[in-house]
Amino acid sequence: MDPFDDPRLTAMGLLAEVSTGLAAELGKTFSAAGLSEVDFETLIRLARSPRHQLRMSDLAGQTSLSTSGITRVVDRLEREGLVRRSPCSTDRRASYAVLTEAGVNRLTALIPQHLEDIDTWFTSLLTPEQLATFLETLRTIRDVVRPCATAGVESAEHVATG
Amino acid sequence: MDPFDDPRLTAMGLLAEVSTGLAAELGKTFSAAGLSEVDFETLIRLARSPRHQLRMSDLAGQTSLSTSGITRVVDRLEREGLVRRSPCSTDRRASYAVLTEAGVNRLTALIPQHLEDIDTWFTSLLTPEQLATFLETLRTIRDVVRPCATAGVESAEHVATG
């Protein structure tokens, strides 16, 4: 009679609520450090990449932002001195975004509080077994909805495949 | 040495990737039906509420949108005839957003594909036990990060508490 209370809708709504609610809590620490969520996402992706650098389009692939969005984010971060652009030696169309010393420092200052936030609002709520199971499930879904989430990671080591 | 590969960062990143990746897939069906994700979220919240209606501010509370955002979403949906505003008889400041017949129809037409999408990208990837465990974990987190997610649900039945 009422098709609007299907358990699949509830499940999906729950996932969305958790994700946005968690992001809202964690975002407080970002803005206290003068960063938006997108800024942090960009910086941390760079920090976790080899040589602290990533091509603009790979950055776009990893962060669900469009390439024009990445252009502007990197513009902002470059203006603040947290990132710099570096030309790619083998492809003159491409640029790398590279984390600067200041960018590393900003992240380093931010991360302890961020990790504490993750504990408070997420990991400490679960037993280690619960957490492990949860992450395993997330990986299962991730591998299907995000087959290319590692763009630029392995290809950075096989330059010819770019 | 490198504090940027903490497992908590990975865990949080995984959750964010799954949520945004899933939203991106499901969003294709929404836009095929001429709706944005926010539109759908708004309509489905109304559909799942008693009498298919909700006060503007309760709608804002349920959807991580600001009240001004809700004003504009309802403006758009009202222009399309999917929702109408209805004054509250007991408080002349308040308005209800009410799903119209056309709104119900639009949702009803959309939902079969949406449910299939959720199956394809989410629930069918897991065993029933995995899914149940996953949802249980999500609820645990939700109860902490979103203590007021049910705004307007129970209060709609005790009008005096509004």
Place this chain on the structure above:
DNA sequence: CGTTGATGTTTGCGCGAACAACTTTCTACA
């Protein structure tokens, strides 16, 4: 009954992101 503060909703403004068009450079193929 009038005043003060709180609450619900809407509007002015500015920012941030997507889309599409454009420039430059690369790759493939003849």
Place this chain on the structure above:
DNA sequence: TGTAGAAAGTTGTTCGCGCAAACATCAACG
């Protein structure tokens, strides 16, 4: 080698959203 098409990145435009202010109404208190 020269040309066609693809790919990387940037820019113009538009639109959605949050913030703060404004407006209307309510509740409490004298």
